[in-house]
Amino acid sequence: MTVTVSTESSVIDQQLAEARAAIAALPTLERVFFTACGGSYAVMMPNEYFVSSRSTSLETAAFNAAEFTARASRRVNSQSVVILCSHSGTTPETVEAARHARAAGALTVAFTHELGSPLAEAAEYVIAYQHGEGKSEAYVAPSLMLRLVAGLLDDHEGSTHGAAVDAAVASLPSVVPAVKAKYADAADAWGFSYRREELIYTMASGSNYGPAYSFAICLLQEMQWVHSAAIHAGEYFHGPFEITDVDVPFIALLGLDETRAIEERAVKFLTAHSERTLVIDAKDFGLDHLDESVRGIAAHLIFGVVLRTFADALADHRGHPLSVRRYMWRMDY
Numbered sequence: 001m002t003v004t005v006s007t008e009s010s011v012i013d014q015q016l017a018e019a020r021a022a023i024a025a026l027p028t029l030e031r032v033f034f035t036a037c038g039g040s041y042a043v044m045m046p047n048e049y050f051v052s053s054r055s056t057s058l059e060t061a062a063f064n065a066a067e068f069t070a071r072a073s074r075r076v077n078s079q080s081v082v083i084l085c086s087h088s089g090t091t092p093e094t095v096e097a098a099r100h101a102r103a104a105g106a107l108t109v110a111f112t113h114e115l116g117s118p119l120a121e122a123a124e125y126v127i128a129y130q131h132g133e134g135k136s137e138a139y140v141a142p143s144l145m146l147r148l149v150a151g152l153l154d155d156h157e158g159s160t161h162g163a164a165v166d167a168a169v170a171s172l173p174s175v176v177p178a179v180k181a182k183y184a185d186a187a188d189a190w191g192f193s194y195r196r197e198e199l200i201y202t203m204a205s206g207s208n209y210g211p212a213y214s215f216a217i218c219l220l221q222e223m224q225w226v227h228s229a230a231i232h233a234g235e236y237f238h239g240p241f242e243i244t245d246v247d248v249p250f251i252a253l254l255g256l257d258e259t260r261a262i263e264e265r266a267v268k269f270l271t272a273h274s275e276r277t278l279v280i281d282a283k284d285f286g287l288d289h290l291d292e293s294v295r296g297i298a299a300h301l302i303f304g305v306v307l308r309t310f311a312d313a314l315a316d317h318r319g320h321p322l323s324v325r326r327y328m329w330r331m332d333y
């Protein structure tokens with residue numbers, strides 16, 4: 001059995017504080033870019049939503065790392081922060097994006113599980129998040145990135161997101177086990193019922209699009225070899241709703257952020273025309289204790305956990321472990 005050793009939480013707190021202080025010390029900050037690949041890119045999406053919907057002065061964008069480098073935007077410069085993420089720290093596109101951003105004069109902050117990895121070497125600041133056995137839900141990549149971004153906004157604009165986000169993240173170690181237990185039976189029943197399904201779509205908007213995207217491309221396509229696509233709930237009525245039918249499976253997310261009405265409109269149509277829709281509503285996550293100002297942006301942290309519970313159940317009933325790959329990491333590509 002592989003034992004995954006994670007960095008101590010006190011060390012991670014120090015890394016987070018150092019990265020935040022370095023960003024605050026920039027003479028001018030105009031832009032925050034987020035870039036990564038695959039599941040790590042999906043982690044970026046809610047953070048781009050957070051900056052975009054809350055900031056009064058900063059430009060922001062999230063890119064696949066290969067495209068970030070290929071675009072070679074001249075707006076990536078000394079007035080920019082570039083936040084990167086790679087679990088392994090070895091994904092070549094993400095390492096290259098860090099080198100590119102640094103050469104362009106941007107401040108680079110990398111989230112990775114692997115200290116000493118090429119990405120950790122390439123970036124100026126590194127936050128080594130926890131993963132695997134013994135991890136704390138407060139110290140995984142999505143939680144830490146949200147804390148960094150809230151702190152960045154507070155430092156730059158005098159906002160007060162940090163305390164509420166920190167409190168939300170600190171509550172995760174108690175919220176997550178309860179949520180997992182709550183969905184265990186539903187996930188098992190869904191996994192059994194959908195075990196022979198060849199195609200399952202996902203749908204969401206706003207800060208929850210990232211988890212929907214990650215479930216479609218990482219868990220269904222990569223890890224289960226099930227056809228899928230993440231459909232933006234606002235885009236649903238502009239093409240995708242034509243494939244809706246009684247027997248076409250969807251997982252539709254209802255979040256708590258400003259875009260919930262967009263998701264509700266799509267779910268209303270979907271459930272009227274399909275008998276195979278699983279709706280996961282963040283109102284059922286038990287997040288009422290969180291400050292209302294951050295409940296919406298915190299919900300994606302729980303969607304990730306809940307969707308993983310469904311993926312574990314599906315993998316179990318399909319007899320197809322989530323670790324199996326045909327091509328990834330097995331050959332040159």
Ligand SMILES: N[C@@H]1[C@@H](O)[C@H](O)[C@@H](COP(=O)(O)O)O[C@@H]1O
Pocket residue numbers: 037038039040085086087088089090091094218222
């Ligand atoms: N599901 C993801 C993939 O989408 C990603 O390509 C890969 C490398 O990612 P990272 O750069 O985070 O190591 O890891 C995971 O398996």
